[in-house]
Amino acid sequence: MTSPVASLLRTTILIAVLVAAWQLLFAFAGPDALTSPRATALYALQLLTTASFYPHLIETAQAFGVALGIAISCGILIGFALGLYRFAAEVGEPVLVALYSIPKITLYPVVLLAFGIGMPAKIAFGALHGIMPIAIFALGAVRNLNPVYLKAARVMRLPPVRIATRVLLPAAIPEIFTGIRIGFSLTLIGTLLGEMFASQRGLGFLLIQAIGLHNIRLIMALTLLLVVIAVTASAALLAVDRRLRRSAS
Amino acid sequence: MTPGQARLAIALALLLVWEALCRLGAIDRFALIPPSEILWDLGGILFSARMWPAIGKTLGNVAIACAGAVLVGVILGTLIHGWRALRETLDPLFAAYYAIPVYAFYPLFIVIFGLGDVPQILIGFMLGLVAVVVNTINGLDRVPRVLLKTARIHRLGRLATALQVSLPYAVPTIFTGIKLAVAYSFIGVIGAELIMSRTGLGYEIGFAYNNFDNAVMYPLIVLVLAIATSVNALFFLWEKRMLARRRR
Numbered sequence: 001m002t003s004p005v006a007s008l009l010r011t012t013i014l015i016a017v018l019v020a021a022w023q024l025l026f027a028f029a030g031p032d033a034l035t036s037p038r039a040t041a042l043y044a045l046q047l048l049t050t051a052s053f054y055p056h057l058i059e060t061a062q063a064f065g066v067a068l069g070i071a072i073s074c075g076i077l078i079g080f081a082l083g084l085y086r087f088a089a090e091v092g093e094p095v096l097v098a099l100y101s102i103p104k105i106t107l108y109p110v111v112l113l114a115f116g117i118g119m120p121a122k123i124a125f126g127a128l129h130g131i132m133p134i135a136i137f138a139l140g141a142v143r144n145l146n147p148v149y150l151k152a153a154r155v156m157r158l159p160p161v162r163i164a165t166r167v168l169l170p171a172a173i174p175e176i177f178t179g180i181r182i183g184f185s186l187t188l189i190g191t192l193l194g195e196m197f198a199s200q201r202g203l204g205f206l207l208i209q210a211i212g213l214h215n216i217r218l219i220m221a222l223t224l225l226l227v228v229i230a231v232t233a234s235a236a237l238l239a240v241d242r243r244l245r246r247s248a249s
Numbered sequence: 250m251t252p253g254q255a256r257l258a259i260a261l262a263l264l265l266v267w268e269a270l271c272r273l274g275a276i277d278r279f280a281l282i283p284p285s286e287i288l289w290d291l292g293g294i295l296f297s298a299r300m301w302p303a304i305g306k307t308l309g310n311v312a313i314a315c316a317g318a319v320l321v322g323v324i325l326g327t328l329i330h331g332w333r334a335l336r337e338t339l340d341p342l343f344a345a346y347y348a349i350p351v352y353a354f355y356p357l358f359i360v361i362f363g364l365g366d367v368p369q370i371l372i373g374f375m376l377g378l379v380a381v382v383v384n385t386i387n388g389l390d391r392v393p394r395v396l397l398k399t400a401r402i403h404r405l406g407r408l409a410t411a412l413q414v415s416l417p418y419a420v421p422t423i424f425t426g427i428k429l430a431v432a433y434s435f436i437g438v439i440g441a442e443l444i445m446s447r448t449g450l451g452y453e454i455g456f457a458y459n460n461f462d463n464a465v466m467y468p469l470i471v472l473v474l475a476i477a478t479s480v481n482a483l484f485f486l487w488e489k490r491m492l493a494r495r496r497r
Contacts, residue, residue, distance in 0.1 A: 007337075007341075010337055010338045010340075010341070011341050013338055014338050014339065014341060014342055029360075029361050032360070033357070033360045033361045034357055034360070034361075087252070087255070090252040091252045091255045091256055091259070094252075094256070095256060098478055098481060098482075100432075101428070101429075101431075101432035101477070101481050102432075102474050102477050102478060103432070103435045103436040103439050103440070103473060103474075103477055104436075105436060105439060105440040105443060105451075106439055106443075106451070106454060106470050106473045106474065107470065108443070109454065109455075109457075109458035109466055109470070110281070110470065112458070113279070113280045113281070114280060114281075182347070184348070185347050185348035186347075188348065188350065189350050189352075192350050192352070192353075193352065193440070196352075196444065197443070207353060207356075208444070210356070211355075211356040211359075211444070211445065214360075216356075216357075216360065219353075219356050219357065220357070222353065223353040223354065223357070226349075226350055226353055227349050227350075227353070230345070230348035230349055230350065231345040231348060231349065233348065234344065234345040234348035235341065235344070235345055238344050238345075
């Protein structure tokens with residue numbers, strides 16, 4: 001059922017169907033609304049070979065990297081801190097879930113007023129989106145942990161920091177990684193949104209500028225690039241996720 | 250102290266600190282205004298009825314997007330669950346779906362459908378849809394075979410089996426998807442309004458921000474967060490009651 005050849009074949013079919021649907025939509029909506037798959041791919045390739053495109057790409061990659069780092073470290077920290085104490089977990093978990101599901105996009109003016117326009121605002125906006133799922137999964141991981149591990153660590157009088165790094169982290173890694181996988185996509189969306197509203201550089205800025213100028217060619221090519229990057233990264237993370245879970249069980 | 254009381258105490262303490270920091274001038278008035286003022290301004294805005302059209306439009310669009318995502322999601326999920334090859338083909342798409350920045354499609358929708366309500370509803374719908382589909386499939390996976398066999402003994406057709414046996418059994422799992430769809434439709438519609446629109450709460454927040462009008466911006470932000478949180482809390486209570494009834 002999951003032989004690599006079969007899954008490769010299925011992915012190929014899926015992509016072919018999607019491209020065909022795109023081509024049909026193009027035929028239906030016409031060149032005023034969107035560009036054809038072929039033209040979009042060519043223009044995306046052309047963008048990738050343009051020197052002036054790279055500063056934007058690097059800017060976004062940097063902002064995203066820092067935001068993801070903050071989201072992962074703070075998320076794990078919050079999850080562990082709450083997960084280790086039963087009462088704190090009971091108090092904190094509904095708050096985390098509520099914070100996870102509020103439309104954080106409405107907070108962008110607040111982030112802008114606090115950080116000003118530029119790199120810090122983008123990073124804050126990206127991290128804001130990614131932190132909650134990672135914290136929720138880390139909290140769940142600690143709570144579902146076999147209590148014997150913690151008891152053993154306490155019997156050996158390990159200090160809390162070493163309990164976290166030597167016992168909790170290795171035991172909870174598979175579940176935390178699922179959180180990171182979800183946090184990864186949310187942080188990417190957050191960073192791009194931050195760039196759309198609060199930046200003069202980056203892919204998000206290029207996108208909102210293209211929207212303003214009604215530059216359909218650029219919009220389509222950027223969307224294609226973002227989708228390809230996001231889907232590839234997410235597929236790789238999913239593969240790691242599944243391997244971690246298999247080796248854990 | 251129960252967890253609920255502890256949450257309330259922490260929230261009140263944070264509000265007091267925020268109020269104090271603003272009143273003492275530690276936070277610039279251009280950046281943040283004290284919570285008491287936000288509440289007061291919010292009361293004024295709601296009373297003056299000036300924002301009612303925007304509020305109504307946004308909530309209506311969120312409701313349409315969410316209802317559409319749930320309805321189409323459950324139907325699609327049931328169909329995909331019954332067709333193995335299709336499901337395995339779509340699996341990678343579902344796994345990667347939420348990595349796709351859906352807002353990137355917004356300009357495309359504006360070009361195709363015009364700058365009305367449709368592009369915003371569509372963004373909210375697209376964000377919510379896959380959460381419902383995936384959770385419907387997961388829920389249907391957990392239906393015990395005994396139930397399906399019983400349905401077959403009673404000669405129920407495929408449609409009747411889905412409507413009377415497997416979907417009702419899967420409701421708790423589907424509910425997880427519905428809650429996500431509610432949150433995502435809010436995010437989608439308001440986000441789209443912020444990016445580009447002519448009316449709605451997201452537009453009004455962006456407009457107030459561009460005019461440094463904190464007396465309008467903060468109350469509206471609080472209003473959106475309050476509405477979203479209350480809707481979530483309502484669904485949470487509903488789910489809890491449903492699960493309690495099921496356990497009996």
